[in-house]
Amino acid sequence: MATSIPDNALETILTKFAIPNLKTGQKKILECLIDGRDCMAVLPTGYGKSLPFQMFIPLKRQIDHHFDEKLLVCSPLVSLMQDQVEKLTNIDDITAAYKGASAVSDQRIRDGEIDIIYASPEALIGDPEWRSAIQKLNISSIVVDEFHTIATWGEDTDDSGKKAFRKWFSYIGELRSLFPDANILALSATCTLNIRKRVKKVLNLKADTVEISVSPNKPNIKFVISKVHTCIEIAMCWLVDGLNTKQKAFPRTIIYCRTIKDTACLFQYITTEIPECVEFVDMYHSLTPSVQKDKIMEGLRSPTGTLRLVIATSALGMGIDIVSFYSVVVFGLSDTLVDLLQEIGRVGRDGKPSAALLLYNSYHLRSVGKEVKEITMCTGCRREAIMSSFLNPEDMEKLKETTRVHACCDACATHCACGVCTSLPIEDMFHSIDGCEDANDSADSDVTVDYQCISDFDDSFDIDL
Incomplete structure (x- = not known):
């Protein structure tokens, strides 16, 4: 059973993000993060699937004033990381940065000064130095954004011989071994039924993983x-x-x-x-x-x-x-x-x-x-x-x-x-x-x-x- 989020704490964070309320899928994701449960969510473009994990840390601090853990976001595109970090700079009581933005922000990430850390699979898995630095941080939750890219950009498993567009996408599952106590939130806007099955295996999602799905069909x-x-x-x-x-x-x-x-x-x-x-x-x-x-x-x-x-x-x-x-x-x-x-x-x-x-x-x-x-x-x-x-x-x-x-x-x-x-x-x-x-x-x-x-x-x- 999902943890009930205190209404007063949620209202405070909604006001902070200038959001009147959460959609059903968004609230379910947030509850999974609060509970520390694995979650796979497939929500259509424009649904606001990133909002729950962006709200998680300030909400957790409203509930537990001593909470001091980090959230790691594995993201496929620099433009996507830039866009989200830019929006979060206007939110009080939260810090966000992406690996590679500048030497200063990279050092702040290493020093544990950043709440939400964005990085590519190449950095998190393929860069030994950065991988080692991240492991020293107290990361409680991992978000794999646009998880369908594991299948579409990583190496094929059907013996077709097709070369991977970005091979490190095939190894994102190693994040589970780097942070065995962290829960995983896998997000995508569009994902076939076959890709879902494959990604569950790659990410080693737990048997009690919560699955949230809204049809990608946009009739308009x-x-x-x-x-x-x-x-x-x-x-x-x-x-x-x-x-x-x-x-x-x-x-x-x-x-x-x-x-x-x-x-x-x-x-x-x-x-x-x-x-x-x-x-x-x-x-x-x-x-x-x-x-x-x-x-x-x-x-x-x-x-x-x-x-x-x-x-x-x-x-x-x-x-x-x-x-x-x-x-x-x-x-x-x-x-x-x-x-x-x-x-x-x-x-x-x-x-x-x-x-x-x-x-x-x-x-x-x-x-x-x-x-x-x-x-x-x-x-x-x-x-x-x-x-x-x-x-x-x-x-x-x-x-x-x-x-x-x-x-x-x-x-x-x-x-x-x-x-x-x-x-x-x-x-x-x-x-x-x-x-x-x-x-x-x-x-x-x-x-x-x-x-x-x-x-x-x-x-x-x-x-x-």
Whole structure:
């Protein structure tokens, strides 16, 4: 049975964080942390899954004035750590820092002056010096944020021979042996049923682990899947035409590309065709200067900013707070359904109607996973096809009862008989120029990618680090 959190202590912390109340899943996570129990929570983007562990230490101090333990957060991305640490700097009675921010903050972590310590798997597991320093601290709880990356970025276990993107993700389970008395909280926004099973083993989660799950399905986001021409000028001409026409009125949109090459080529194409719109467009990837990244992040958080279009790789990633964006284009699809759902979930975080255009050509299909390929061949409801890997049979039945309307996906829209079908501006722009979609077979048969700027980059830019 979970420990009952004193109402007066919780109210004090809610006020400190300027939060009126906690959602059911958030409160369950907080109770697990107070009880020292292992917990695996899969909560959709925008749910606020980080809030419970951020509140834990100040809440524990309200309950026990002598509490002086630390919380360790294993996080996959520097941008995610920066974002959370920045927000926590405004909260009284708590200190937070991430490894590598500066020599001063690193030393403060070693000296035990930091309450919430953020670090990557490379630092926690792969850096012997840092690993040794962390072990000397009184860490009572470990958070593994975005735990699905253990499976998607670590080494494969299916004998496919695929090289790990970041091998230390496969060894995060060693944190349990480094801190045997600490409880583990594993968090993710999108995770297939198979990945959950694998991660439980990797993290050595206990038999009485509390599992909290909320469906990743976001019914406010409509799915539109289409094959496009291999020539970028043809595939994305609708975008250039729409931006040129609407300019400041262009719907705030994120375009995700598979590689830095594709990101740079699309950015160059748009800014060359309509240089007068440069102020409305920006590009974000792992090689983008820090100052420029900060500027873009500021634009993403501001509901009144002039930024209308961000072309990005997965570096614009997990846990980022994006405000008033209701359109996302995934150009080239993602390697896995987990990655795809992560990118789609960046928009419509406030529940308002949104659209996700998933565009691909034959070249893109060469390297995506089997599940993603199957989505492109699906002739039925796109949402049901995508969610089948994430939901149990009971939840799938509930989902089927609410789909098959025009706001569900492009396939359902063709059969909708509501009489009041509507579409978002990004959809209307995409369908406005016939030549921009449904690439003909002859164009794709030779898989020739006519990206004029590809030669400007060497092969090291095929992935985003």
